Amino acid sequence: MTRKRFAALLIATALLPAVTGCTQPAPAAPVVVPTATTTSFGGTDLAWIEINIAMNDQVLPLLALVPTRVADPALKTLSAQVQTSATAELATLRVLHDEAGLPPENPHEGMLMPGLVPTEAVTEAAKLSGPPFDKALREQLKGYLEQSHRLAQDEQKAGTDPQTLALAASAATMRDTALKQLTA
Numbered sequence: 001m002t003r004k005r006f007a008a009l010l011i012a013t014a015l016l017p018a019v020t021g022c023t024q025p026a027p028a029a030p031v032v033v034p035t036a037t038t039t040s041f042g043g044t045d046l047a048w049i050e051i052n053i054a055m056n057d058q059v060l061p062l063l064a065l066v067p068t069r070v071a072d073p074a075l076k077t078l079s080a081q082v083q084t085s086a087t088a089e090l091a092t093l094r095v096l097h098d099e100a101g102l103p104p105e106n107p108h109e110g111m112l113m114p115g116l117v118p119t120e121a122v123t124e125a126a127k128l129s130g131p132p133f134d135k136a137l138r139e140q141l142k143g144y145l146e147q148s149h150r151l152a153q154d155e156q157k158a159g160t161d162p163q164t165l166a167l168a169a170s171a172a173t174m175r176d177t178a179l180k181q182l183t184a
Contacts, residue, residue: 040160040161040162041096041099041100041160041161041164042158042159042160042161044154044155044158044159044160045096045100045155045159045160045161045164045165046100046102048151048152048154048155048159048164048168049093049096049097049100049102049164050097050102050106050107050108051108051113051151052089052093052148052151052171053090053093053094053097053106053108054106054108054111054116055108055115055116055117055144055147055148056086056087056089056090056093057090057106058116058117058118058119059082059086059117059140059141059144060083060086060087060090061117061119061122062117062121062122062125062137062140062141063079063080063082063083063086064083065122065125065126065133065137066079066080066083066137068129069125069126069128069129069130069133070133070134070137071129071130071131071133071134072134074181075134075137075138075182078141078178078181078182079137079141081178082141082145082174082178085171085174085178089167089170089171092167093167096161096163096164096167100161113147114143114146114147115143115144115146115147115148115151116144116147117140117143117144121136121140124136125137125140138182141178141182142179142182142183145175145178145179145182146175146179148171148175149171149172149175149176149179151168152168152169152171152172152175153168153172155168156168156169156172
C-alpha cells in the first residue's frame with residue numbers, strides 16, 4: 001500500500017463521523033499491510049509496537065468479561081468500543097511487528113507496568129458482577145487508556161515510521177475519547 005493510499009484511508013476514517021453526522025467515534029482504522037519500501041522504524045517505533053501489543057493482549061481478556069458481568073449500560077458500550085479498537089489495532093501492530101523484524105517474544109508481555117492489565121486483575125474481576133465488577137473494570141480500563149494515550153503521544157513526538165505514527169495518532173484520539181466517556 002502506498003503512503004498516499006494509507007494517508008487517504010486514515011483521513012477518510014477520521015472524517016467519517018463528520019461526513020455521516022455520526023456522534024459515535026469513527027470505526028477502527030482498517031488493517032494496513034506495510035511494505036518494506038514504506039517503513040523506517042526507529043527505536044521509539046519498535047518499543048511502542050511491542051508495548052502496545054502487550055497492552056492490547058492483556059486488556060482483551062478483561063473486556064471479554066463485560067457482556068455477562070457489567071451493570072452500567074454506558075460502560076458496556078464503551079467497553080465494546082475499546083475492545084473493537086484494541087482488536088483492530090492489535091492486528092495492525094502485529095503486521096508492523098513482523099515488518100520491523102522484531103523477535104517473536106514480546107519482552108513486555110505479562111509485566112506489571114502502568115497500563116498493563118495483570119492476569120490477577122482479570123481473575124479477580126471474573127469473580128465479580130454488577131457494580132463491584134463495574135468498579136474493577138473502570139479502574140483497570142482507566143489505567144490502560146491513560147497509559148496507552150501517553151505512549152501514543154510519545155510515539156507521535158519521537159517516532160519515525162509513518163505508518164506507526166499514523167496508528168499512534170489514531171490510538172491517541174480513540175483513547176482521549178474513551179477517557180472522556182469513562183470519566184463523564
